[in-house]
Structures are given as C-alpha cells and as structure tokens.
Amino acid sequence: MKKTTLALAVAIASITSVANAALPENTWYVGGKLGWSKFYDTNSNRVAGTTDVSANNVGGGAFVGYQATPYLAAELGYDWLGTVKYEGQQDGKLTAHGASVTGKASYPLSFIDDNLDIYARAGAFIRTTQWKVDGNKSSDTSVSPVYALGFDYRLDQDFSARLEYQWVNNLGNDGPTRPDNGLLSLGITYSLGSPAVAKPSELVLRENRFVLNEDVLFTYAKADLKPEGKAALNELVATLIKLNPSESAIVVIGHTDRIGSNSYNQKLSEERAKSVMNYLVSQGVPADLITARGVGKSQPVTGDQCNALKGADLIKCLAPDRRVEIEVKAISVQEVEVTQQHKDNTK
Incomplete structure (x- = not known):
C-alpha cells in the first residue's frame, strides 16, 4: 500500500503517563424500565362466576448487567408485572412479580445508525x-x-435508551389455562464502566507512535472500518508483533476535526478508537x-491554516486532524513487579 494512502508515520520519544480508557468489554451497567403489562389466558377456577377480567396494567422493573463482550451480556433483573382483577360472583386478584436471570445477545444496526x-434476551424468571x-x-x-x-440506542458515553417487549410464559398452573404476560417497556441504562488499572509511568522505556489518517480507516462521520482501513491495520499488526506486544502497553487514541459539537466529536473519536482496538484484537x-x-477535537494539528476555507475545501484541509494514533509503550513486566513491590514496602 502506498505511503500516501496508508498515511503512517512513526516517531520515537520519551513519554509521560497516559490514562486508561474503559473497554467495551468487562463493563457493568444498571437500568430501569416502565411500560404496559398485559396478561393472557387469564381464565381461572379460583374465581366463581367471573363476569369481567381486567388484564392491562402498568409494569416495570430494574436490572443490573455485565457486558462480557461487545455482543454478549448477562443480566439480573426484577420485574413487577402488575395484577389481574376479576369481577363476578366473587372478586379476585392475581399479582405477579419476580426476578430474572438472562443472557443478552446484541447486534449493531450501523446501516441505520x-x-x-x-x-x-432469554433465561429464567423466578416468579x-x-x-x-x-x-x-x-x-x-x-x-x-x-x-x-x-x-438499544446510545444517548451518550454513559446513558442508553431501551425499547423492549418481554414475554413470560406460564405464570401459574391454575384452572384450564396458564397465564402468560407480555410487557412492552421503555428503559434507561447507565454504564458503570470498567475498573481502570494504574500503570507506573516511570517504567516506560520508549514509545512508538503510529498515526493513521481516519479518512483511510473510515467513511466521513462514521465509525465502521472500511476494507482499505482493515488492510492498513493488517500492515500495522505485523509491525506491532515485531515490537513484542506481550511486553508492551498499546493505546489507541481517536482524534476528530473541529467540525461539529464537542460532545459529537468526543463520542465519534471514542467509537473510532474502539473500532480500531477491536479489529487489532x-x-x-x-x-x-x-x-x-x-x-x-481537542488536539488538532492543522492550526489556523484552514480558517479561510468552507464546505468541502474545509473538510479536505482538516484531514490531518482526523486521525487515529496508536502508542506502543515498551514495558518490562519484571520491572513493573519489582518497582511496585518497592513502592508497597516504602508506604
């Protein structure tokens, strides 16, 4: 691949400590939901002479989840399904609630958004x-x-909105039928993130920094890797292996240009960095x-050279700002352990 297409530059310099970013994997989250609950097959021998059954309610719940991979998660939840009211010769009421343990499989709809x-989700409901x-x-x-x-729709770095239809089968065995429940709900989830692991900055010996033009990796304003972007990363993988990554810390840093709001560009830079990281893995x-x-857009390299431009010319001029940097910091694992032990002994 031509150097102009790959846009790959390598610089070696001394470094300072770099903060870790949360991974899409190993992330905990919590959430809640509220919606419309409806019971089905509500005939019961417990209530004599039933003339009317009210099976529509407000339902909801809360849940905690663990995102094991970008596509698989496990959730533990509690759901209040509401009540079924019977009127007739007798008055009766059926209330249902319980805890659920489910596995969750996700798939991105990036062709839409x-x-x-x-x-x-599927699993067991202890009702x-x-x-x-x-x-x-x-x-x-x-x-x-x-x-x-x-x-699921991601609102920002921490919050997502959820629209869900849940079905619980066979809530009981009473009479000629077994009641089922359908719950249509809107929910909100909050990411608790993943624990950060501190790295002793004084042990970094050198840094190899690879800079790849994001226009090679991605379509403008998107975070999905293009085929030519994957080809560029394939070349980079061979270089990373030569640097002995088993004794290195690798940090992928996404940058954007200045077009758009701070929040939009921050989110886009994070998603692009994660796309590169996941592909390298x-x-x-x-x-x-x-x-x-x-x-x-906090670290541009174009300065003020594009200030007089607009439209497509401005986008083209700002191309160097749209980049992904990959820092490879060589670290001796043995030195980390010895230095950390020394720190603990001097506390």
Missing part, C-alpha cells in the same frame, strides 16, 4: 404469583421461561494489553 443495536379471592390469600413460587426482543493483538480512548 451507529448508535443503534438490536438485542434478544411469585399471589391470589386474593374474597379476602382469602395464597401464593406460589416457581420458575418460568422469559424471552425479550428490543433495541481480532487479528491477534493481546486484548489485555490494548486500550482505547477518544480526545475529540
């Missing part, structure tokens, strides 16, 4: 159903299957030694 995912008929109460606890299909770079972060 870079921030949109579709997902499915409690409570009956109250003419003042007499009874309850039952058992396990039912639960399924869900929904969409898929090609054999150790996942535990590479991190990604974005700095938005």
